[in-house]
Amino acid sequence: MTNGLNIIVIGLGHQALEDHLPAIVESNKYNLVGVVDIDRDHAIDVSKKYNTEYAVSVSEMLSKLPLKPDVALIATPHSAYLEIIEELAENKISIIKEKPFATSVNEAIRIINLIKKSNVSIFVTLQRRFNPIFASVPQLIKKIGALYAIEAKYTMNISKLDSDWRANSRIALGGALSDMGYHFIDLLVWYFGLPISVLCKFSTNNRNGQIYDVEDTAFLEFCFNDHGRDILGNLVVSRVYPEKNECLKIYGRSGCISLKRGDLRRLDIDGNEIEHLIRIGSWSSAIIDQLDEFADRIMDGTKKGEICNEYLKQVAFLEAARLSAKSNQQTLPNDYFETMKGQMS
Numbered sequence: 001m002t003n004g005l006n007i008i009v010i011g012l013g014h015q016a017l018e019d020h021l022p023a024i025v026e027s028n029k030y031n032l033v034g035v036v037d038i039d040r041d042h043a044i045d046v047s048k049k050y051n052t053e054y055a056v057s058v059s060e061m062l063s064k065l066p067l068k069p070d071v072a073l074i075a076t077p078h079s080a081y082l083e084i085i086e087e088l089a090e091n092k093i094s095i096i097k098e099k100p101f102a103t104s105v106n107e108a109i110r111i112i113n114l115i116k117k118s119n120v121s122i123f124v125t126l127q128r129r130f131n132p133i134f135a136s137v138p139q140l141i142k143k144i145g146a147l148y149a150i151e152a153k154y155t156m157n158i159s160k161l162d163s164d165w166r167a168n169s170r171i172a173l174g175g176a177l178s179d180m181g182y183h184f185i186d187l188l189v190w191y192f193g194l195p196i197s198v199l200c201k202f203s204t205n206n207r208n209g210q211i212y213d214v215e216d217t218a219f220l221e222f223c224f225n226d227h228g229r230d231i232l233g234n235l236v237v238s239r240v241y242p243e244k245n246e247c248l249k250i251y252g253r254s255g256c257i258s259l260k261r262g263d264l265r266r267l268d269i270d271g272n273e274i275e276h277l278i279r280i281g282s283w284s285s286a287i288i289d290q291l292d293e294f295a296d297r298i299m300d301g302t303k304k305g306e307i308c309n310e311y312l313k314q315v316a317f318l319e320a321a322r323l324s325a326k327s328n329q330q331t332l333p334n335d336y337f338e339t340m341k342g343q344m345s
């Protein structure tokens, strides 16, 4: 045991097994004291691998541990988060949750009130923020002059879309946009803030022979405003495109930035490359850096009971997109942001 924070991990699926548990073991800021999954056999298997306690619920875990853990990392299907957050908050256990912060404004308000009342810390895992390539974008944006356009595309080819919780709107609480698309909503909020308007359309059931009730493809048009000037933008998110593609292009009057996974280029207005950054194999270190920073902030404790504004902006953007798709009309994300901010005071 080190002097790190005692942590439990709740939800032992892909994200916990592939990213978070290995990162916790690697980090010297945490001691893994237990793993929780509703599937008991699976929880037992994982606990044996990590030589730690297991349980099928938070309450069972708390009854088994000699000391309450300092922090819990949750990586479950989206509909399971609220109840788990409620139980952790009641027990004054800090929370690290997988994205999204929330799938709707209503859910965000419930979380805000729980966190405020219990005065614990909450952080959301968004690993791109800890990858130096993505973190270099704001610096390069300064070099391309007044911005006028943004094009973003995040597509995958996932063959089975009707087999797990992501196929079911009651459990996933959204489709491709709130799941994989959330990473791009986060990037846009990080680099540009909150768009002033959003227009969104969803398309679904584009896998022959598979039925599911969430969107597999989303097209968004949005507009940011920079000192009175519009910056036009679009985002395409899809789970059914033939090719995997993750790219963001930012156009300014003096040049362009082209971002792909691990690859960032700045071009001049004629398309000539000015600078090029490449980073290979950075994901596992980004996951560790992310957890380490959360540990420092939990130990610092000055932001307990508060919610980071950017999480609220992500949810406002998402809500605006979803309501636009439903109403077939343009929506204004700031209205949703203000509703959530109002709960903070």
Ligand SMILES: NC(=O)c1ccc[n+]([C@@H]2O[C@H](COP(=O)([O-])OP(=O)(O)OC[C@H]3O[C@@H](n4cnc5c(N)ncnc54)[C@H](O)[C@@H]3O)[C@@H](O)[C@H]2O)c1
Residues within 6 Å of the ligand: 010, 011, 012, 013, 014, 015, 016, 036, 037, 038, 039, 042, 056, 057, 075, 076, 077, 078, 080, 098, 099, 100, 125, 126, 127, 164, 165, 179
């Ligand atoms: N940051 C990323 O790049 C990234 C990638 C994939 C998934 N995610 C996020 O991680 C979360 C989990 O996704 P996943 O792909 O690992 O899902 P998954 O289906 O692989 O795993 C979910 C696990 O949670 C367990 N579970 C379900 N309900 C539970 C409950 N009430 N209590 C305890 N355990 C419960 C399931 O048994 C399963 O083992 C989601 O929020 C998803 O959006 C993030």
